[in-house]
Amino acid sequence: MANTIPCDGLTFSLYKDADKMMMYESYYRDGAWDAGQLVPFHPIELSPAANILNYGQGIFEGMKAYRTVKGKIVLFRPEKNAQRFVRSSEKLAIPSIGEERYLQAVKEVVLANQRFIPDSADGRCSLYIRPVCIGIEPLLGVRPSREYLFYVFASPVGPYFEKVGVVRLMVMDVHRAAPNGTGDAKAACNYPVTMRPKVEAKKQGFDDVLYLDPIHNRFVEEAGAANFFALMENNVLVTPKLGSILPGITRESVIQLARDRFGLEVQERELDVQEVCERAKECFLTGTGATITSVESIGWNGQEYNVNRNDFQLAHRLYDELLGIQLQKKEDPYGWIVELT
Numbered sequence: 632m633a634n635t636i637p638c639d640g641l642t643f644s645l646y647k648d649a650d651k652m653m654m655y656e657s658y659y660r661d662g663a664w665d666a667g668q669l670v671p672f673h674p675i676e677l678s679p680a681a682n683i684l685n686y687g688q689g690i691f692e693g694m695k696a697y698r699t700v701k702g703k704i705v706l707f708r709p710e711k712n713a714q715r716f717v718r719s720s721e722k723l724a725i726p727s728i729g730e731e732r733y734l735q736a737v738k739e740v741v742l743a744n745q746r747f748i749p750d751s752a753d754g755r756c757s758l759y760i761r762p763v764c765i766g767i768e769p770l771l772g773v774r775p776s777r778e779y780l781f782y783v784f785a786s787p788v789g790p791y792f793e794k795v796g797v798v799r800l801m802v803m804d805v806h807r808a809a810p811n812g813t814g815d816a817k818a819a820c821n822y823p824v825t826m827r828p829k830v831e832a833k834k835q836g837f838d839d840v841l842y843l844d845p846i847h848n849r850f851v852e853e854a855g856a857a858n859f860f861a862l863m864e865n866n867v868l869v870t871p872k873l874g875s876i877l878p879g880i881t882r883e884s885v886i887q888l889a890r891d892r893f894g895l896e897v898q899e900r901e902l903d904v905q906e907v908c909e910r911a912k913e914c915f916l917t918g919t920g921a922t923i924t925s926v927e928s929i930g931w932n933g934q935e936y937n938v939n940r941n942d943f944q945l946a947h948r949l950y951d952e953l954l955g956i957q958l959q960k961k962e963d964p965y966g967w968i969v970e971l972t
């Protein structure tokens with residue numbers, strides 16, 4: 632296809648020519664957001680005392696724009712990300728940009744960067760969109776900023792995990808989020824704690840960390856940037872209940888597809904890691920980056936458990952359904968797809 636970039640060689644990282652792309656920015660000062668505008672991708676100048684640099688008052692989102700088999704450029708359930716962004720703002724005492732402004736900014740960025748949306752018939756590559764909002768006021772005492780920057784940039788990306796489609800997860804003695812904390816918001820502060828465990832897991836040959844709840848150190852929460860599902864031996868699909876995990880939009884979509892398309896019973900409940908390791912037939916991760924990624928094994932309690940006793944079948948079928956809708960290869964009875972062109 633003309634005027635696009637090739638999918639081959641793209642990984643989940645910032646594009647080498649990001650500085651040739653457009654971004655959107657809007658400032659909040661004196662109690663109001665300015666009109667906002669599209670500008671070339673550029674560095675941001677901040678005071679060394681800016682809230683975000685010292686106290687981390689920042690939130691973000693992650694979405695993808697796809698070039699579909701119908702030749703359209705589409706977003707997947709963007710209003711859900713807008714709603715989550717507003718909820719994350721509230722949680723961190725950030726003045727909300729509002730769902731409408733958020734959606735408008737995302738659309739403008741996608742349309743301005745059309746030529747960077749990779750051509751990918753199998754959906755492995757797409758344009759990743761990153762809306763962010765940060766407190767930029769210089770301050771010393773701990774309090775919410777009175778000035779903010781909302782911006783949206785984008786990058787063509789390939790698959791999130793280096794090994795496409797299958798990962799090994801490691802349970803570690805680190806917790807990602809506390810009850811009544813910020814785990815259910817897409818807040819920048821949730822991620823630094825995952826850096827060291829991820830490095831350690833990789834050193835030991837795993838791809839990511841599987842986090843357990845911080846009270847009992849027993850119930851599965853989620854991976855570093857993806858939600859977790861286990862198909863149990865009685866063919867019930869179980870996913871950890873909401874609370875301190877991120878309410879993933881892929882998670883919500885997969886629950887609906889599993890029920891509607893495959894007639895599966897889906898339970899959102901506490902999921903004991905021992906139950907998963909010993910009795911799950913199949914496990915997988917869901918997320919905008921991860922799409923649906925099968926879990927081959929889980930390292931827990933000094934052992935590595937093979938949790939693939941189903942030949943990854945359900946993950947493959949769900950992947951085909953989800954990608955089928957996202958790439959307009961399949962009907963979209965839910966109205967999940969928003970066409971931008």
Ligand SMILES: Cc1ncc(COP(=O)(O)O)c(C=O)c1O
Pocket residue numbers: 693853854855856857858877878879880881882917918919920
């Ligand atoms: C911690 C965490 N959990 C889950 C997810 C999956 O959420 P979504 O499906 O909305 O992308 C993400 C983001 O991708 C995440 O950062």
